[in-house]
Amino acid sequence: MTLRVAVIGSGPAGIYTAEALVKQSGEPLEVDVLERLPTPYGLVRYGVAPDHTSIKSIANYLRGVLELPEVRFLGGVTLGEHLTVEDLLACYDAVVYCTGAMVDRRLGIPGEDLPGSVAATDFVNWYCGHPDVDPSRFTLDSSEVAVIGVGNVAVDVVRVLAKTAEELSATDVPHEVLERLAGSQVKAIHMIGRRGPEHAKFTLKELRELGELANADVCVRPEEAVVLGGDFPRQIKGNIEVLRSWSERNPAGRPRRLDVRFWLRPVEILGSERVEGLRLERTRLSPEGRVVGTGEYETLPVGMVLRSVGYQSVPLPGVPFSEKTMTVPNAAGRVREREYVAGWLKRGPTGVIGTNKSDAAETVRTLLSDLSGQPPRDLKRLDALLTERGVRPVTYGEWQAIEAAEAELAKSLGRGERVKLVGLEAMLRACRP
Numbered sequence: 001m002t003l004r005v006a007v008i009g010s011g012p013a014g015i016y017t018a019e020a021l022v023k024q025s026g027e028p029l030e031v032d033v034l035e036r037l038p039t040p041y042g043l044v045r046y047g048v049a050p051d052h053t054s055i056k057s058i059a060n061y062l063r064g065v066l067e068l069p070e071v072r073f074l075g076g077v078t079l080g081e082h083l084t085v086e087d088l089l090a091c092y093d094a095v096v097y098c099t100g101a102m103v104d105r106r107l108g109i110p111g112e113d114l115p116g117s118v119a120a121t122d123f124v125n126w127y128c129g130h131p132d133v134d135p136s137r138f139t140l141d142s143s144e145v146a147v148i149g150v151g152n153v154a155v156d157v158v159r160v161l162a163k164t165a166e167e168l169s170a171t172d173v174p175h176e177v178l179e180r181l182a183g184s185q186v187k188a189i190h191m192i193g194r195r196g197p198e199h200a201k202f203t204l205k206e207l208r209e210l211g212e213l214a215n216a217d218v219c220v221r222p223e224e225a226v227v228l229g230g231d232f233p234r235q236i237k238g239n240i241e242v243l244r245s246w247s248e249r250n251p252a253g254r255p256r257r258l259d260v261r262f263w264l265r266p267v268e269i270l271g272s273e274r275v276e277g278l279r280l281e282r283t284r285l286s287p288e289g290r291v292v293g294t295g296e297y298e299t300l301p302v303g304m305v306l307r308s309v310g311y312q313s314v315p316l317p318g319v320p321f322s323e324k325t326m327t328v329p330n331a332a333g334r335v336r337e338r339e340y341v342a343g344w345l346k347r348g349p350t351g352v353i354g355t356n357k358s359d360a361a362e363t364v365r366t367l368l369s370d371l372s373g374q375p376p377r378d379l380k381r382l383d384a385l386l387t388e389r390g391v392r393p394v395t396y397g398e399w400q401a402i403e404a405a406e407a408e409l410a411k412s413l414g415r416g417e418r419v420k421l422v423g424l425e426a427m428l429r430a431c432r433p
């Protein structure tokens, strides 16, 4: 009997799930990876910063999985739009949901919805050329910008704002986005942490990169860099040391300035028609370790606020979802009979790409143990169902044609190895001329 499994989502979790299925199953197997976009790799393509080319090259490994004979890529197929859970269970022995975390967490402060207050999810999608965001969406016409949050996404956003367009020219940033970055008026970037340097979520390697920016001076206030006592893990010690050394630096007069701030929480985004400022309150920790305000305020004269306070998953129609944890409740990956989950949808939006490998392996162990020894099912064929509904999936070969068009575009513009095509129409034109 051939085991048939549908994996929903082709980010790292989905592709590592497909790989684990092939590696762990002793039986003949067919794995269909269904993806709402015409392109695979999820946040590796539309999240990892364009200038982090070595991390992006993990796509070469993921490609190898999609090229396994047991695995098939079907792009442009959305669970909840083209297919229901019932459809999937009629066509496959099991389904694994790997749809990640696509939306931003909210701050819940006045002014959050003013024009100029932007979720990092949207800004990242913009510079990564995600088809959900138009390349004309952002014009960087403010001289001062605040980035709220001190995680690795905030660091990515800050770096893209601080670099020159020339520095980003060899990356895959869409050409219209690069032109907008070239016209940026940004002079000062404020990165805001609501707790101290010892609590920041960014990793040491990523933090150090900010100190090497050719186009921006990095400044830290000595009084905010002070960390009292504590025997911290190596990474955190490293962060504290780097921040302390920056607090002793004198600005070298570079065109842009990055202020890394701590112990400040946003209380209101100011402005009537659009963002005109950000009101912050100084914080401290309560004896229980909670962030509390001190009643001391300051206002930054920023025209743009980028909220980088974490991603969150969205419920899939017909799939259980906890509004408390914003994940799909599961036991070692099992959701219900024949339904499984992996990746950010399973454990929340934390962890690096590699974390999804062991996570997917756990889910696959549960799945294969549940299904072993079960009698064969009388399953329908997904292809017939999609044809009936007028859905023509993007094949792996068609995705390769999109990649070839992106390489061609880069060559014609004299830029790097690839320049992203933006918009579904352009991608489909490239693969179905």
Ligand SMILES: Cc1cc2nc3c(=O)[nH]c(=O)nc-3n(C[C@H](O)[C@H](O)[C@H](O)COP(=O)(O)OP(=O)(O)OC[C@H]3O[C@@H](n4cnc5c(N)ncnc54)[C@H](O)[C@@H]3O)c2cc1C
Binding pocket: 008, 009, 010, 011, 012, 013, 014, 034, 035, 036, 037, 040, 041, 042, 043, 044, 046, 047, 048, 049, 052, 055, 077, 078, 079, 080, 098, 099, 100, 101, 124, 153, 156, 311, 316, 342, 343, 344, 345, 350, 351, 352, 353, 354, 356
């Ligand atoms: C901005 C950013 C930068 C990052 N940079 C790094 C980095 O440099 N290094 C690192 O190690 N980690 C990085 N990470 C973390 C890493 O990207 C994640 O750990 C990883 O992508 C999570 O994998 P996933 O498969 O669960 O989700 P995703 O990568 O989000 O994949 C989910 C996939 O599901 C698809 N999908 C969604 N809904 C549906 C649906 N209804 N039907 C069909 N398909 C659907 C989506 O289109 C997407 O392709 C970064 C994360 C972010 C947010």
Ligand SMILES: NC(=O)c1ccc[n+]([C@@H]2O[C@H](COP(=O)([O-])OP(=O)(O)OC[C@H]3O[C@@H](n4cnc5c(N)ncnc54)[C@H](OP(=O)(O)O)[C@@H]3O)[C@@H](O)[C@H]2O)c1
Binding pocket: 106, 107, 148, 149, 150, 151, 152, 153, 154, 156, 193, 194, 195, 199, 200, 201, 202, 206, 265, 266, 308, 309, 310, 311, 349, 350, 351, 352
């Ligand atoms: N290069 C890389 O390896 C890379 C790049 C990008 C992303 N990633 C990974 O992807 C995951 C997601 O990253 P992320 O940066 O989105 O999330 P994150 O690491 O959870 O950081 C979120 C930041 O937002 C702050 N925050 C949350 N709510 C806030 C509020 N209401 N007001 C003010 N600040 C608030 C948090 O502060 P508190 O700590 O006080 O809550 C924290 O500083 C992480 O695991 C990250 O390491 C990795």
